[in-house]
Amino acid sequence: MPEVASSRPPLTIRMRDEDNVAIVANDGGLPAGTQLPDGVPGAGLVLREKVPQGHKVALRDIAEGEVVLRYAVPIGYALKPIAAGSWVHERLLQMPSARALEGLPIATVKPPVHEPLEGFTFEGYRNRDGSVGTRNILAITTTVQCVAGVVAQAVARIKAELLPLYPNVDDVIGLEHSYGCGVAIEAPDAIIPIRTLKNISLNPNFGGEVMVVSLGCEKLQPARLLPPGSFPITDERGADAGPETVCLQDDAHVGFMSMLDDILQTARPHLERLNARRRETVPASELVVGVQCGGSDAFSGVTANPAVGFCADLLVRAGATIMFSENTEVRDAVEQLTSRAATPEVADAIIHELGWYDRYLDRGRVDRAANTTPGNKAGGLSNIAEKAMGSIIKSGSSAISHVLSPGDKLRRDQRGLVYAATPASDFICGTLQLAAGMNMHIFTTGRGTPYGLAECPVVKVATRTDLARRWHDLMDINAGRIADGEVSIEETGWEMFRLLLDVASGRKKTWAEHWKLHNALVLFNPAPVT
Template identity: 35%
Template sequence: MEYQDLTPVLVLNDSDNVAIARRMLTQGTVLGGSIVAKSAIPAGHKVSRRSIQSGEPILRYGQIIGFATKDIEPGFHVHLHNMALGEFDKDYAFCAAARQTDYLDTPATFLGIRRSDGRAATRNYVGILSSVNCSSHVANVVAEVFKRNPFTGADPLAEFPNVDGVVALTHKTGCGMTGGEPLNVLRRTLGGYARHANFSHVIVLGLGCEVNQIGGLLEDQRLAGRVRSMDIQTMGGARKTVAAAVEFVRDVLTESNQVTRQPIPASELIIGLQCGGSDGASGVTANPALGAASDILVRHRGTVILSETPETFGAEHLLTRRAVSREVGEKLIALMEWWDAYFKREGAIMNDNRSPGNMAGGISTIVEKSLGAMAKGGTTNLVDVVKYGETVKGPGLVFMDTPGYDPVSATGQVAGGANLICFTTGRGSVFGCKPAPSIKLASNTPMHERMKDDMDINCGEILSGGESVEECGKRIFDLILRVASGERTKSEEFDFGADEFAPWVLGATV
């Protein structure tokens, strides 16, 4: 769909009874025909196109996003004050919309790094992982030894231009936790990072007495021989561990530096799709544009990962229709049932999964947020549904079970093999995800102009009619290839990406 009409509002589907404000609308603005705005309506927010009776469904994208809580006349602002979430039947229609993918005969290429085991990398880091929070400080001290000083310009890696950096990825768990699924999730996450193609070498640092014993981690994730490991108690304390770990990094830097970028098919790209700090325009501009880029990548036999399970609630029936098999569709429904039980156990409701920024930006219900968020996945078949941090295999659209919280969600995607992240935002998120580069896509022009140092692409021209969704999607795809080839993103220029490492914490803290 192209948005070349410069009327004050956008109508996303002919069946919708609300439209979306392109810009801030003042009272009296003519919206079309005899309809005028009855009050000021912020950009990205909803306005009624016709009379809506109390209890009647509110339709956006041609889908139910909630129900009117009072009668709404044409031209009125539609938001939290006059609509709410409600129950409605969904037809899963497994596989009904699945269709054969139109693959391209000659895939595009990017300049990537080919590892000795054949995998493709987009970056070349040396990684320091902590098995437990108790070894986090030591890991960070080691990484600091190799960090460029922004004030003096001193660069310990100046002799190793092909090494993107030495990064410590630490977390707040690993002990005081129960076994079973909580420990399995942590180990699966750490294992995914330890094996990640964007790391040339990895060292794991522990304390020695934690629940997440390094020996158990290496055995469980089959990492023996792939990583170096040390624990502080055995090494004789923090200082000695730092000295030994620094020596290890210095020893491997020369080998790490011996890489050459070469043409690699785009089929070997695995892109994690994220949105955070969403607004009412996200589901109109950045998310569908990223969806268009996802469709292009899949046609090149690449893989995209859609996640954030609580932010798919209410829209899951649209994904089950695209599932390649009933089994894949039912795996997604099983996730929804798990999350429903999880929310109830915690005394929460699914509709609470909206941030204050989301609501200020015009998102009224979790279903509205979900419908906009899932647009990132494009229109191709759903080929698989996987656990958090589980290895992703394509090509095509894969759904990974993750929370909606961006750092936790993206951490799972990278653990699953994502070698690049695309992140849409309407309010303005600043996020990195080492060792994978993170591309930021702004949903509206004012925020893009305000936060130019953090945004890589402005998708806001779609709102003003200056660009179609498809044209913006092509720009995103072209940038994906350039970033995969080594072009630095805005978040990389500001050195984001280490502190955002956040494995999903499940179970009791004991």
């Protein structure tokens, strides 16, 4: 393929004054011999070799063993001398070791006090427990994968036969998963997948209309998944009733169609109640936003993630909840997290979660460095230390007010900036954020991914204009315009905040919703299968 010279003047981006590297912003990178123009970091330097887009260029000579700084933190040590103007790729860097979890700074940073942001609202579905849904969905909980084929057929029939009768209901989904039997349900770590499934059933987008399809003989019995008291039951069955359950092994089921009919019959009153609901104006503080990144490149930490960080601060100012996650991507930045903790208890909880994850990885004989992908490296991210700095910037500048263990659900009083401890895997992280109570999702991507969830709208943010142009009907926001110099981080953060309110209100759909692009739930099960 012929190399197309960039039509824009050479542009480099340095994150902090102390950095001795900058990244090349130009589409297609910059060829050897390029002189960096006035007004950009490294002005006057001549590139000694081609530097791909998103990759780092040395701004000055770096001696062997010398630290390479980006975001003013060490992302590696030079394995040999690197001359100014060289491409600083992953093979030139020794990765720094992860900070030990002892002796960390605890709640030392006084975060900037932002003034409250008032008057922003959206149109949402208020639930009996006070939470607010952004969609009005009937979700059918399943205790075990055995029932998935039957539930899939029941959902197809509900969509065809019942949904037309209930036009205010947005969707019907089966909460399929691979847990429930053939698993070591008494293992200490089994609590994670079990509470995840329970809490997903209670996600605000499902309106409290819990119904369960069970096989009958599975390990994860309905009463174990959703013990009485798990959620308020206000219908005629009374508060002590468990969830309404269709058990396929019930003696009354004779023939396959009787199972489908039973599921449809059970769904009807739930659909009726959901259908009777109307959106009402609620304050922006009712947003529970999960953020994550996937398919990251070096622009993730320069454009999209900083814009998410700005939006996160707006959400905190508005009294809303914003969760960031991805243990292996914050591990190298643990100091920043513990120092930003609102209280020593929060810092301790962060240390507890990351320590647990260190040991979990260690049992499998790997460490946090297993996070990075070929695409990350091709995109200019040398290692997990560099990736982490670009990842945690999504959290903005607020104090961290709460920490959730994997699969835990936020209480109504847990607002502000929350660290929800999850693996970085896009699907596991999204699944755990659903369990936490997420009603809106922001997902940034540099390499591009068609990620989507049936349970919650996903706003996808491109880190580069090239991606946003090619994936024009998959990306909801183009943060690449920040690197193009067309908009500021702040402007993009505001665009995101406003789009969240529009999508939450149902006034706009995300592209993933438009195309019905849905990924399956993936549970985090650190316990054995049997």
